[in-house]
Amino acid sequence: MAARTAFGRTWWGEAWVEAMERIDYDTNRLPRGRRYARNGSVLEIHLEGDGTLRARVQGTRRQPYKVSIKLKDFTRAQASKVKLLVASSSAIASELSLGKLPERMLGLLENTGVSLFPRSWRDIEASCSCPDWANPCKHLAAVYYIVANEIDKDPFIAFNLRGVSTVSLRDAAGMAPEDEGEEGWGGTEAWPFIAYREAEAADRAEATSQPPDLDLSFPGLDLNGVFSLLQDAPLF
Numbered sequence: 001m002a003a004r005t006a007f008g009r010t011w012w013g014e015a016w017v018e019a020m021e022r023i024d025y026d027t028n029r030l031p032r033g034r035r036y037a038r039n040g041s042v043l044e045i046h047l048e049g050d051g052t053l054r055a056r057v058q059g060t061r062r063q064p065y066k067v068s069i070k071l072k073d074f075t076r077a078q079a080s081k082v083k084l085l086v087a088s089s090s091a092i093a094s095e096l097s098l099g100k101l102p103e104r105m106l107g108l109l110e111n112t113g114v115s116l117f118p119r120s121w122r123d124i125e126a127s128c129s130c131p132d133w134a135n136p137c138k139h140l141a142a143v144y145y146i147v148a149n150e151i152d153k154d155p156f157i158a159f160n161l162r163g164v165s166t167v168s169l170r171d172a173a174g175m176a177p178e179d180e181g182e183e184g185w186g187g188t189e190a191w192p193f194i195a196y197r198e199a200e201a202a203d204r205a206e207a208t209s210q211p212p213d214l215d216l217s218f219p220g221l222d223l224n225g226v227f228s229l230l231q232d233a234p235l236f
Contacts, residue, residue, distance in 0.1 A: 007037065008148035011103050012155040016148045019117035027121075029134060033141025041139075042146045051163045053147070057139040059130055065139050066129040069147075071118060073163030081112045082164055083172035093173035101155040116158055 008014035024030045036042070036057065043064055045055040053069040074082065085108055086092055095102045109116055118124050121135070128139045136144065151157050156166040 007145045008152065010152045010155070012101055012158060013148040013152040015106060016117060016151050016158065017145070019119075020144050023118060023120050023123075029136050029138075030141045030144060032138040033136070033143070034145060036138055036142035037145035042142050045143065045146060045150065047157065047160055051161055053143070053161065055143045055146075057128075057142055059139060067139055067143050068125075068127045069140070069143060070125040071161045072123050072125075074114070078114050079164050079168075081114050082109065082159065083168060085109065085112070086169055086172040087174070093175070096169060096173045097175055099154075099156075101158070116162065 008017040056064040
């Protein structure tokens with residue numbers, strides 16, 4: 001439960017953590033990477049155009065380890081179901097316009113036979129340059145936890161990992177296309193990657209900071225000016 005509190009602060013980020021821990025029930029390897037994720041060992045993480053997640057994780061050696069993670073892309077039929085769901089629901093389209101994905105969308109996809117998050121390790125192709133034979137090793141496990149924080153910032157990443165771009169979801173929702181040339185997760189402007197330790201320190205600083213003094217005074221009302229706008233014989 002501690003991991004769910006620390007990683008995945010939004011509903012979508014928490015759903016990612018729950019899915020990963022569900023498929024890890026028989027191996028119990030994810031907890032090995034929790035400390036790595038918390039202490040800022042994940043130095044870099046980015047998603048390539050084909051949906052491959054690449055990261056660099058600092059281990060015991062001087063040279064960071066290279067991590068690669070690829071989820072199975074949706075089939076054409078599965079991607080069509082996702083877009084049809086978005087296009088047929090004005091409520092979902094409205095939330096997409098705000099950069100949000102509604103909680104009920106996950107259940108609606110499940111009802112159509114589409115599982116957004118992986119159900120077993122067979123749904124993930126992953127590798128790490130470290131000498132540890134286990135899969136996931138602690139470096140991969142750390143990245144899995146950090147992905148939850150990235151999904152917190154941009155929930156569209158959950159679909160980008162499955163080969164469905166943000167642009168295609170926006171198109172299905174009938175939204176105006178973004179400016180050409182934008183880079184980032186799945187074709188939208190990416191939130192900058194911030195190491196977990198730095199993000200945690202920023203949260204603490206924000207929680208303890210004092211609100212600025214606000215000037216709530218209002219200028220006096222010019223009654224003469226208001227009365228000058230009235231007709232010669234107002235009804236009152």
